[in-house]
Amino acid sequence: GVPRIVLLPGDGIGPEVMAAATEVLAAVGTFDLAEHPIGADAIRAYGVPLADRTLAACAEADAVLLGAVGAGAVGAGAVGAGAGAAGSAGAGAPHDAPRPEQGVLDLRSGLGVYANLRPVRTMPGITHLSALRTDRAADVDLVVVRELTGGIYYGPRGDVRDMPGEGVPRPAGDGPARRAVFDTCVYSADEIERVARTAFELARERARPGRPPRVTSVDKANVLTTSRLWREVVQEVADRDFGDVVLDHLLVDTAAMLLVTDPGRFDVILTENMFGDILSDETAAIIGSLGCLASASLTGLGAGGGLFEPVHGSAPDIAGKGVANPVGMILSVALMLRFGLRMAEVANAVEAAVQNALAAGTRTPDLGGDATTTQMTNAIVKSL
Amino acid sequence: GVPRIVLLPGDGIGPEVMAAATEVLAAVGTFDLAEHPIGADAIRAYGVPLADRTLAACAEADAVLLGAVGAGAVGAGAVGAGAGAAGSAGAGAPHDAPRPEQGVLDLRSGLGVYANLRPVRTMPGITHLSALRTDRAADVDLVVVRELTGGIYYGPRGDVRDMPGEGVPRPAGDGPARRAVFDTCVYSADEIERVARTAFELARERARPGRPPRVTSVDKANVLTTSRLWREVVQEVADRDFGDVVLDHLLVDTAAMLLVTDPGRFDVILTENMFGDILSDETAAIIGSLGCLASASLTGLGAGGGLFEPVHGSAPDIAGKGVANPVGMILSVALMLRFGLRMAEVANAVEAAVQNALAAGTRTPDLGGDATTTQMTNAIVKSL
């Protein structure tokens, strides 16, 4: 049948890059598209950043495409209006105003897409944008596999007065009681095992003659209890079922340094939710543009379905100007075709078209050019 | 009187770089030095990574110099032998074998050195080592101010069965109960306020004509409750007492990217413990060498005293070979002279001597040269 895809354009430049995605989809096949609001857009429409009906539509679809969410300044986030995220709202939180980002977090956990894949590859045509010296940035081809539905993003949180148990730090000094709050990072062996399997399977798929499958697991096992379990389980899974995969473990601080000094050493990077958020944005500096990065959020490598979104945010500073870079969104469409809909050949064609358009010199302002979103999209569609 | 300094050489290359530190101290003045073990060295001597008598000696001293701690491979950390860190040991943790790193964590909290300063400056003579393009790496002059005695490093942790309260995630699936563990990130307004003050005061000290004081506070306020309190308190302190300081807030993922694409935009970076660990190691890529970075851990900017250590680890792979880079340790001595002992002029002289020795071409193997630790140290002492 015709694949049913839910489109969630969202906020800021989200609708502009989503329009680019639908152009590409129209050019490569027939799809049944249904649009729903998310984020600030959904708060305006329904009073919540992710309505039940939207989540239900996403759960029934063959795949979900997301634009971007967030009403604040780029990189600035929203603050002050903070109810706790998933779980108990903090007693210390002043209001219960809904936050747009909560829509994305609820969508990820609602769909159970625990494995977030973020591929980073040197792109011909824009290598001069890299912040790194040419010798460091050449031939980078890695994927960050980030655990997406657990960890400190989803654990209990709130006011410390609501956190029972011994050993709870209290504010220092003898002064009047002041605010103190907490977040909790929780991981079970099962949560770690399933995302580790995804990473190992992906490494196998990426192996080529002369390049054996390789996974680098990143944690903070010298400090965190969750990281010690992480390292233990990842190693167990490798020993039991993936003896062919070369596995190493790095501390997150070391990994943050090596990603810049020696990005070519990485193939598949496996890590937990918070570390993956930080490290995957850091990889944007390698190729020089956050606007070109795509992501796939899956319930396993061969499961089909899933959530596909660019790594960039809603970029309110350039929203409505028609100059947003659609490459991250279009490459997310390619990931959807590959992992969500099992149309690998069409996915290859879309990726090749993006490379060609960039190599031919069509570039949006963030890439140093003056193409509009429409011109960039047209150049890609024409290369198909 | 003669300043009393406790020396904690520690593990791996720690004793080798500590020897370099004592050479420099002997060349610039008279100090009362007392050596104690820490880390794996202390576990061998006393069965614990930080003995009570060692902490007491540190607390009584005018300043503490630390080499490095850790018996594992560089960047690999220790695992498996994990009791929980400060607070309850996890029921899920198999043994109670002491970990060397715990000595550093206990020392930091025992001394109450809540503000960790990590300066990063382009160094003449080694600019070619930077992983960044020349235009990006030039004229970098920033300091990471990392909160050091709170956050997820010190919160309650262990098995989730010991974590009371509602909303506790359980392992997915119907299978037999498997391991699940947690770490807690806790921050009080007081803890945030005092380290924010240190950052703002440091920014004022660093201000020069044409460069107003500037602080970038880094958090994850769009997700974490602790980060929302962080942002709120930092902004309150700025509004109340530091109206002259230019303050902006960045999300940690954005900051991780901007540190590479545009490090020159930063002056003082203020952040919490875990984010500071990651971001400060990332800055090593800017100057191209972890071995050249120094740190000061203080109980406030004008408080005197404190703990001074290089940012690098124990580097067991090169330990005992006499080739460790002593620059991070010697620059930590300079920070001790400046912040711990209020000997700013001597501190300036040591920093100038390091610059001169590097510019003259004396370099250890990590910097692309073939100087031994002793030769590098002698070159610096001679430049004094």
Ligand SMILES: CC(C)[C@H](C(=O)O)[C@@H](O)C(=O)O
């Ligand atoms: C918007 C925000 C909640 C989100 C995250 O932190 O996961 C974003 O930074 C991302 O990486 O997709």
Ligand SMILES: CC(C)[C@H](C(=O)O)[C@@H](O)C(=O)O
């Ligand atoms: C050794 C380790 C516990 C320590 C930390 O994480 O703080 C180190 O990485 C550092 O940055 O000083």
